[in-house]
Amino acid sequence: MGGWRVPRYDYPGQYPGLAGSLLPQIERLLLDGDYILGDAVSRFERDLADFLGAHAVVGVGSGTDALTLALDALGIGPGDEVITVANSFYSTASAVARVGATPVLVDCRADNYLIDLDAAAAAVGPRTKALLVVHLYGQAVDMAAAGELARRHGLLLVEDCAQAIGAHSGASRVGTDSDAGCWSFAPSKNLAAAGDGGAISLRDDRHSEQLRMLRHFGQAAQNDHRMLGYNSRLDSIQALVLAHKLPHLEDWNRQRSQVAHQYRTMLGDLPLRFQQCHDDKEHVYHLFQIETERRDQLMAHLRADGVDAVVRYPVPLHLQPAFQGVARTGQRPEVSERLAQQTLCLPLFPSITQEQIDLACGSVTRFFETAHGA
Ligand SMILES: Cc1ncc(COP(=O)(O)O)c(C=O)c1O
Known part of the structure; x- marks a missing residue:
């Protein structure tokens, strides 16, 4: 790790x-x-x-x-x-x-x-x-x-x-x-x-x-x-x-929520979308998702910068081999397919330091400010 x-x-x-x-x-x-x-x-x-x-x-x-x-x-x-x-x-x-x-x-x-x-x-x-x-x-x-x-x-x-x-x-x-x-x-x-x-x-x-x-x-x-x-x-x-x-769970969840607020604020001016949540009590930020059409390039950039971002989940369930002939869909789940291609999770855990938050946000910001983001 x-x-x-x-x-x-x-x-x-x-x-x-x-x-x-x-x-x-x-x-x-x-x-x-x-x-x-x-x-x-x-x-x-x-x-x-x-x-x-x-x-x-x-x-x-x-x-x-x-x-x-x-x-x-x-x-x-x-x-x-x-x-x-x-x-x-x-x-x-x-x-x-x-x-x-x-x-x-x-x-x-x-x-x-x-x-x-x-x-x-x-x-x-x-x-x-x-x-x-x-x-x-x-x-x-x-x-x-x-x-x-x-x-x-x-x-x-x-x-x-x-x-x-x-x-x-x-x-x-x-x-x-x-x-x-x-x-x-x-x-x-x-x-x-x-x-x-x-x-x-x-x-x-x-x-x-x-x-x-x-x-x-x-x-x-x-x-x-x-x-x-x-x-x-x-x-x-x-x-x-x-x-x-x-x-300790309540404190840890509160810390997670504070980190999520910082991410939203620090990344708010970039061409990114976030999971929308209107009431703080509804979210305990197990994962912090960001959405961009350039997800794969951003992912590579973050990892090269030492930020352990991850994709959850790269294949929606209806496209997983295990569910062919087992599950069924009605209307094609197009939003799920898009999110599978366009979202990634930034590191978020209760004891993450301010320096680590700054590093992660700095890396995302640089991606969009430089040729990678063009
Ligand atoms: C949404 C969801 N459902 C079910 C599970 C299955 O839990 P477990 O890994 O404990 O079997 C997980 C986690 O792995 C999960 O994230």
Whole structure:
């Protein structure tokens, strides 16, 4: 990960109080042997439910599994269609296909890069069972509008919250106003494990027992397998890591937001477009996107300057080989295709220094001021 003047992440910076607090807890766990679904997991589940304002949280092995188990628990399967968005990460659609349903990939909006709910409404058909929205890059989808659409058509509503922990839509945090909120704690996420981890947040009790069984071989008790389950438990060591970090999340998200404001201000006069967000509480800036027709040249320029920019995502889901013959689209998702070619992410993490922000902005500015930008 070294060698960059402006790196993409600062993993070591996420461990305040490591030696005095987290390491002794991990040592105790290693010696206690409480490795699978022990106290550490239930404690973190409660902490996260409190933080979100959710009724319950069920910890699972990854964000991909959170989506898959949630869809499974909600009874989505072969013959069903789930409407979701072409501008997302692979797992959003793969989870739908994994439970045997068909992902229907609609376009995103050109202004906020999030699922176009009008396109979603137009895609509803007799087989549609659920709407799966994605709070992409850290910005909340309008959950009041999504909820209204789901109610109007009698659909289940599921949220892919992997990138948006802490973001609000209206008065609530994302992941609390739907049939299931699905979380990833992969290392790059705003709240990150030291490896894989995930969770499902629930607004009531209807599916919590079923999900607890599903993640644990479908067992109600040892050797009593009530349903076709999975082996997908949030790991106890990861639960300790996550519980250690959770109290810092609000501060870290605030710092991310301040960096994003600086980027918008410092780059505001350049021929760039940004993901539009009208309320600070709606965005936790997992990723900071900039959009330009000269994306590939700018990307090469930034990387040559030591700025570890990255493209998320270079191929929209409907064009990924894995989804050919598996997913379908209605109207061609043209905005998603354009964003795949014209956006890149600038480094953004809570401990980024002013010097690193200046370096990244200086590099972008020079690109547009010199022959590269012509
Ligand atoms: C939008 C989105 N959905 C789902 C996932 C899958 O999460 P995981 O990597 O924990 O399986 C990720 C992250 O990787 C993601 O960014």
